[in-house]
Amino acid sequence: MKFCINFVIAASLALAGAAAHADEERSMLSLKGFGSLGTSGTDNDSLRFRRDIKQGRGVGSGWGIDTDSRLGLQVDAEFNNAWHATVQWVARNTTGDFVEQNLDWAFLRWRPLDDLDIRAGRMGFDVFMLSEYRDVGYAYPWIRPPHEFYGGLPVYHFDGMDIAKKFALGEGQLTVKVFGGHSFNQVPIGLSEQSDQRYTLAGIKLAYEQGNWNARIGYNYALNNLELSPLHPLLDALNDPALSAVWPDASGLAAKISAKDKAVHFTSVGLAYDDGLWLAQAEGSYIHSELNVYRSVASGYLSLGRRVGKLTLYTLLGISETLNDRSSVSSPLAPVPALLELRNAADLTLNTGGVDEKSISLGLRWDVTENIDLKTQWSHYWLGNNGSALWLRPASGAAADTVNVWSVGMDFIF
Amino acid sequence: MKTFLISLLLACIPAVRAEILVIGHVKNDIDSLTAKQVQDIYLGRSRVLPNGKFALPIDQPSPLRAEFYEKLTGRPVEQINAYWARIMFTGQASPPQQLPSDEVVMRTVRENEGAIGYVNKASADKTVRVLLQLD
Numbered sequence: 001m002k003f004c005i006n007f008v009i010a011a012s013l014a015l016a017g018a019a020a021h022a023d024e025e026r027s028m029l030s031l032k033g034f035g036s037l038g039t040s041g042t043d044n045d046s047l048r049f050r051r052d053i054k055q056g057r058g059v060g061s062g063w064g065i066d067t068d069s070r071l072g073l074q075v076d077a078e079f080n081n082a083w084h085a086t087v088q089w090v091a092r093n094t095t096g097d098f099v100e101q102n103l104d105w106a107f108l109r110w111r112p113l114d115d116l117d118i119r120a121g122r123m124g125f126d127v128f129m130l131s132e133y134r135d136v137g138y139a140y141p142w143i144r145p146p147h148e149f150y151g152g153l154p155v156y157h158f159d160g161m162d163i164a165k166k167f168a169l170g171e172g173q174l175t176v177k178v179f180g181g182h183s184f185n186q187v188p189i190g191l192s193e194q195s196d197q198r199y200t201l202a203g204i205k206l207a208y209e210q211g212n213w214n215a216r217i218g219y220n221y222a223l224n225n226l227e228l229s230p231l232h233p234l235l236d237a238l239n240d241p242a243l244s245a246v247w248p249d250a251s252g253l254a255a256k257i258s259a260k261d262k263a264v265h266f267t268s269v270g271l272a273y274d275d276g277l278w279l280a281q282a283e284g285s286y287i288h289s290e291l292n293v294y295r296s297v298a299s300g301y302l303s304l305g306r307r308v309g310k311l312t313l314y315t316l317l318g319i320s321e322t323l324n325d326r327s328s329v330s331s332p333l334a335p336v337p338a339l340l341e342l343r344n345a346a347d348l349t350l351n352t353g354g355v356d357e358k359s360i361s362l363g364l365r366w367d368v369t370e371n372i373d374l375k376t377q378w379s380h381y382w383l384g385n386n387g388s389a390l391w392l393r394p395a396s397g398a399a400a401d402t403v404n405v406w407s408v409g410m411d412f413i414f
Numbered sequence: 415m416k417t418f419l420i421s422l423l424l425a426c427i428p429a430v431r432a433e434i435l436v437i438g439h440v441k442n443d444i445d446s447l448t449a450k451q452v453q454d455i456y457l458g459r460s461r462v463l464p465n466g467k468f469a470l471p472i473d474q475p476s477p478l479r480a481e482f483y484e485k486l487t488g489r490p491v492e493q494i495n496a497y498w499a500r501i502m503f504t505g506q507a508s509p510p511q512q513l514p515s516d517e518v519v520m521r522t523v524r525e526n527e528g529a530i531g532y533v534n535k536a537s538a539d540k541t542v543r544v545l546l547q548l549d
Contacts, residue, residue: 034503076508081468086505105505114461117506124504132504139499173459209459276489310492367492370476413499 008121009106009159013087028078036137038068038144038375038409044400047383048392051144052134054154056095056188058392066093068144068409070135074105084109090135095194096186104135104157115166123162125155126177126205127220129270129283137411141279141314141365143377144407146301148318148357149283151390155222158183158201172210179203183222189230191392198225203266212275220266224291227260231293234345247332247339253346256327262290279305279312295324297355310368316361316379322354322387356387372412379405433535434482436546437520439527442467447530447545453486455530457497458507463528471510472519472531479512482532485548 041063042049048058051067059067070092077085088105095101107121124132130145131153137144144150160181167174180202189195203220227235237243238254270283284300298321305314327350332339363377381403383391388399436452438444443465447455454460455469463469473479480491487494498509513519516537523529523542530545538544 030508032502034499072503074503076502078508088503088505107505109505119505133500136499136503139496139503274493276493310490367490370480370491370495373492413495 006159008108011085011108011121013106030076030078031073032076032414033071033073034136034138034411034413035071036068036135036409036411037065038137038407039063039065040067040143040405040407040409042403042405044403046394046398046400047388047403049403049405050151050390050392051093051147052151052153053390054095054156054185054187055093056191056194056392057093068137068407069093072135082111084111092135095188101186117164118161119164120161122157122159123179123181125153125158125183125201125220126162126179127153127155127203127218127266128268128285129214129216129272129281136413137375137409138371138373138413141305141312141363141375142303142316142361143363143375143409146283146303146316146318147359147379147381147390148320148355149285149299149301152287152297152299152320152355154185154187154197155183155199155201156185158199160201169208170210172208172213175205175207175209177205177207182225188392189228191394193230195229196226197228199223200225212273214270214272214274216268216270218266218268222264222266224259224262224264227258228293231257231259231349234342234349237342238346243332243339246334246336247330247343249330250332250342253329256292257346257349259291259293264289264291264294277307279303279307279314292327292350293353295322295353297322299355310366312365312367314361314363314365316363317359318361319358320355320390322356322389326351352386353389354384354386355389356384357390358382371414372410374408374410376408377406379407381405432481433547433549434478434485434532435535435538435544436530436532436548437523437538437542438463438530438545439523440541440543442527442543444543444545449486449546449548452530452546456483456486456510457494458501458509463530467528469530470526470528472522472529473510473512474516474519474532475512475514478532478534482548 040059042060045060048060050058070090072090074088085108086105089103104124107119107123109117109119111117126132133139134145158181162177162179164175164177183199183201185197186194187197199222201222205218207216235254238250243250265288268285272281282302286298289296301318303314303316305312329347359379359381361377361379366374368374383401393399455471483491483494501507516533519531519533523531
């Protein structure tokens with residue numbers, strides 16, 4: 001199956017390339033793109049702000065341009081009314097292989113009926129309202145997707161299949177989509193290392209669109225296939241058979257810390273309203289995690305906006321909270337310094353990845369031309385004790401509990 | 415003198431924005447379309463015409479394009495573009511193909527039974543069928 005999907009991705013890339021040389025008269029091929037140029041800075045250097053946990057570099061008071069700046073290119077090849085291929089690649093600040101990790105879409109689509117789409121290849125991870133187009137700033141009012149909701153999501157795409165069917169329902173349209181596959185991600189660990197992650201994913205979403213309203217509800221399942229590489233030294237030490245006499249719980253602790261073959265469940269609801277003048281959007285999610293190093297979290301945001309001519313003024317409230325209690329870590333029977341050090345390492349691993357973040361933002365979008373906008377946004381973040389996992393933190397030292405982030409940017413499509 | 419008076423009279427009338435006609439092929443057997451049907455086709459929600467044929471909607475450059483969407487949906491064209499950015503960059507559908515002028519749109523509609531276009535009222539003639547008038 002994995003081979004088949006890789007084959008489809010390669011075929012999509014090749015077909016899009018081949019279509020580039022084909023008969024342009026039939027306009028079967030198109031090149032489109034989008035991008036953002038943005039700069040942002042904070043007022044506190046004890047933490048570094050990043051757009052999401054896929055980014056290993058952040059910005060501080062010195063400002064920087066690579067949090068939000070990006071350039072996406074998309075080639076669409078329309079072979080006939082039933083067959084279509086799309087390839088999209090986005091240059092952005094990311095972790096891991098710059099070519100492979102930034103390829104977000106490469107699929108073949110078959111449309112056997114007018115309202116049925118079957119796609120295979122690489123596709124965006126459709127877990128929340130914005131998760132498939134987080135990079136397309138032109139498509140939403142904010143400078144970036146709400147941090148509490150999207151900042152904790154390192155998965156942009158997966159390799160597999162999806163099936164979407166549309167139904168007329170009442171005055172509107174209901175879309176039911178199911179998907180499944182694998183996702184390979186390289187994520188930053190601390191400030192200098194990275195780790196490979198591979199998930200087996202499956203999900204379903206129901207989306208309803210009627211007039212000015214958009215609603216969706218979704219469930220996604222992700223099974224973690226690999227042990228997180230930074231955990232290896234700790235797990236090896238705890239699993240050492242020599243330890244069992246002086247610390248009988250050590251191997252149980254290792255099993256608790258291990259992330260392999262444990263699942264994450266995403267449940268979410270979203271509602272958006274836009275009548276041309278007023279806009280409102282809210283989403284809520286509960287992410288239930290079986291991984292003890294990545295704990296269950298509940299998040300939500302609410303945004304209101306008002307358009308005045310070419311200007312959109314908006315406000316955004318966000319919240320994300322880790323729900324699990326602190327994990328207790330037993331002590332070794334013999335208080336040997338090396339063992340106590342190991343116990344502390346286990347305690348840190350289990351109990352420091354929490355999210356406790358709230359924010360308020362005010363921003364302005366100005367539609368300068370039909371395909372260019374300028375935006376500015378101020379955000380004030382409150383971070384609880386052990387609650388800054390979405391940020392980059394120094395290895396030691398206390399982190400701030402409030403931070404302001406200012407941003408200015410331009411989005412365009414072509 | 416008469417011409418002068420007529421020009422004066424015309425100059426006094428507040429600028430009337432051109433009427434836009436939504437047109438289709440003469441043989442398509444559709445008497446007319448509602449604004450909602452045209453909206454569904456131009457926003458990619460519906461891919462077929464009421465007669466079951468595959469729809470081929472055609473766009474034009476602004477300022478006519480901006481005026482068309484404003485009249486059809488009541489929204490400025492920037493919002494339509496933001497909507498399409500979401501749809502096309504998530505690989506769901508592509509926006510209508512853009513052709514450069516009323517003349518080219520007229521020719522394309524005459525040649526394709528599934529085609530739907532929009533033109534200034536003055537450019538339309540009997541070689542196409544008028545499906546909806548937007549004013």
